[in-house]
Amino acid sequence: MSELNTQRGGFASLRTRFPKYGQGLDGPLLIWILLFPSLLLLCGIIFYPVINTVLLSFQSLNLSEPSANKWVGLDNYGRVLTNEVYGFWPAVWFSILFSATSTLIAFVIGFAMALVLNQKLRFQLVWRGLALTPWVIPYVVVAYLFFYMFNSQYGIINSILTGINIFGWRPFPEPLGWFGGNGNLAVFATIFAAIWNKFPFFSLMLLAGLQTVPQELLDAATVDGAGVWGRFRHITVPTLRNIIMITTTLQIIWSLNEFAIIWAMTNGGPGTATNNMVVHIYRTGFIEQRLSTAATMSTIWLLMLLAFTYFYIRIMEGKSEV
Amino acid sequence: MSENQANQSGQPGDSLVRPGVEREKRAEPDVPQEFEFTPRKAFRWKRVVVYLLLFGLLIYAFFPTFWLLSTSFKPQLEAFQNPPTWWPRNPTTYSYGILPQDQQGFVTYFKNSLIIGVCTTLLTLLAATPGGYVLSRFRFRGARALILVILATQMFPYVTILISLYTLFRQLNLLNSYPALILSFTTFSLPFSIWMMKGFCDTVPTDMEDAGRVDGLSRLGVLRVIVIPLIGPGITAVGFFAFINAWNELLYALTLTSSPDMRTVPAGFVLTYIGEFQDRWPDMMAASVIVSLPIVVFFTVFQRQLVSGLTAGAVKG
Known part of the structure; x- marks a missing residue:
């Protein structure tokens, strides 16, 4: 221990003899050269467009008649936030429902999978490979695959459901019309597909985390009489606290901006049942061509996400300070 | 004694x-x-x-x-049977065989996706590797502010960026072009990639670099000889992240292209298979298998580096 410390001290003193900032290419110039590509891209294709979008939200641009564009102040905001015709709030609620439910369930399944895969098993690598593939299957493929499986006439899911027969009790005597009706089933189907696609992300990250849980601590707890649940609750979960916070937060934010799975499965339908914010903005701006209305919605959505981001940053910073 | x-x-x-x-x-x-x-x-x-x-x-x-x-592997009709057959009763590779003939534009989409995916990955790596390294190693005025801004950027909804990118690229006559797609695909990989790279560099001890400096290497020399090999797994992970994002991306691809020649795989799937080829499930599934293969193979081969790169910051923190 003490040896390690003196070694570190030694390097620290070397560092003062060779200071970080030299001249020219050894100093600040190098920093800025290395940062230049990132800064250029961040400014050019992220900040500039975002500012432009905010400006668009104060105009009345409609792609079908771009010449009639004029400044309208806060008009768009008033209308979007208060007028039901714009369907802003239902889209917000569906986004939150979709993101929260799919993240929570994917987390539980992913964690269970990670715990099981962390055991010493035969053919461990094979199981891992099989279990984690859903994560790398492209979203559009996931969407169409589930769209096919949920098909009301020849889908495998209806076939399994109508086949359930427990001593004469058949919970689903009729095939379900997943993508019709009032849309509740479509909501379920999209969330179901998203969960399947996302749980391996949690498995992968938590599995890596589980391998850092100190085995001596688990053994000591066993000797002290802790059961499986006790060890899980008092040792495993606290060790993984950071990684749990980070993965769930990331996944919540990614899911709040989900587009591909929902659009490819339902186009936001039936009606507007599976319209999340991104699908809604895409429909408004690029299908109905009311670009300024879409810009307004996306500016409000940006502000909402930034509020959420505030907590996210605090979590991430907390991590890097440890 | x-x-x-x-x-x-x-x-x-x-x-x-x-x-x-x-x-x-x-x-x-x-x-x-x-x-x-x-x-x-x-x-x-x-x-x-x-x-x-x-x-x-x-x-x-x-x-x-x-x-x-x-x-x-099912013939067209068998895919519509109710109840469905679990194993193909008359297995056929017909659906795979027709892919190279490019009837549905599959080859074009695949080629576009590959070109755009590789370019996006390279562009992201070119920016994120030095950027993440600098943010991890140097303390300079504005470093903390820059880190916070990058973290916040990562939360920007892509659709907010898209609306202006669309008008911008339309003005520049860049709709339906590779540069437009590559630049826009980079927007959502870049912030997280910089962050991942920074996290990975944080876990690499500075001892070797210090030793290199003592041996008389310049900062640039240290970067080339010592740092790049050390952060290899981080580069692999970031590259994979950027590529999988580009391979998956649908929203930008739908909006920024209108001609079938420029469609990527996801956009091509949405616009072709559900429209004209709505009822050809086996064809669609065969194409899906081929589209998923590159990523599955890549993932299997590089799984170790990927996990260590992805989790470097998160796990060890």
Whole structure:
């Protein structure tokens, strides 16, 4: 221990003899050269467009008649936030429902999978490979695959459901019309597909985390009489606290901006049942061509996400300070 | 000298220690029995539960993929049977065979996706590798502000960026072009990639770099000779992240292209298979298998580096 410390001290003193900032290419110039590509891209294709979008939200641009564009102040905001015709709030609620439910369930399944895969098993690598593939299957493929499986006439899911027969009790005597009706089933189907696609992300990250849980601590707890649940609750979960916070937060934010799975499965339908914010903005701006209305919605959505981001940053910073 | 003294002083106490040792020895047969018996019983029981759970979870994880593969080998009509057949009754590779003929534009889409994916990955790496490294190693004025801004950027909804990118690229006459797609695909990989790279560099000890400096290398020399090889796994992980994002991206691809020649795979799927080829499930599934293969193979080969790169910051923090 003490040896390690003196070694570190030694390097620290070397560092003062060779200071970080030299001249020219050894100093600040190098920093800025290395940062230049990132800064250029961040400014050019992220900040500039975002500012432009905010400006668009104060105009009345409609792609079908771009010449009639004029400044309208806060008009768009008033209308979007208060007028039901714009369907802003239902889209917000569906986004939150979709993101929260799919993240929570994917987390539980992913964690269970990670715990099981962390055991010493035969053919461990094979199981891992099989279990984690859903994560790398492209979203559009996931969407169409589930769209096919949920098909009301020849889908495998209806076939399994109508086949359930427990001593004469058949919970689903009729095939379900997943993508019709009032849309509740479509909501379920999209969330179901998203969960399947996302749980391996949690498995992968938590599995890596589980391998850092100190085995001596688990053994000591066993000797002290802790059961499986006790060890899980008092040792495993606290060790993984950071990684749990980070993965769930990331996944919540990614899911709040989900587009591909929902659009490819339902186009936001039936009606507007599976319209999340991104699908809604895409429909408004690029299908109905009311670009300024879409810009307004996306500016409000940006502000909402930034509020959420505030907590996210605090979590991430907390991590890097440890 | 001091050791001898300790031994000498310890000698008189030897007889006092002995009874304790003997007690331990006597207790030995009991203790292991108790300890061996309980864990072994729990062990077997646990094993059964673990394998049952694994079995259930694997069915859940793998069934849709199985269905994808199974359907891709079915003849057209069999895909519409109710009840569906689990294994193709008359397996055929017809759906794979027609892919190279490019009837549905599959080859074009695949080529576009590949070009755009590789370019996006390179562009992201070119920016994120030095950027993340600098943010991890140097403390300079504005570094913290820049890190916060990058973290916040990562939360920007892509659709907010898209609306202006669309008008911008339209003004520049860049709609339906590779540069437009590559630049826009980079927007959502870049912030997280910089962050990942920074996290990875944070876990690489600076000792080697310091040693390199002592040996007279310039900062640039240190970067080339020492840093790049050390952060290899981080580069792999970031590259994979950027590529999978580009391969998956649908929203930008739908909006920024209108001609079929420029469509990427996801956009091509949405606009072709559901429109004109709505009822050709086996063809669609065969194309899906081919589209998924590059990423699955890449993922399997580089899994170790990927995980270490992805989790470097998160796990070790």
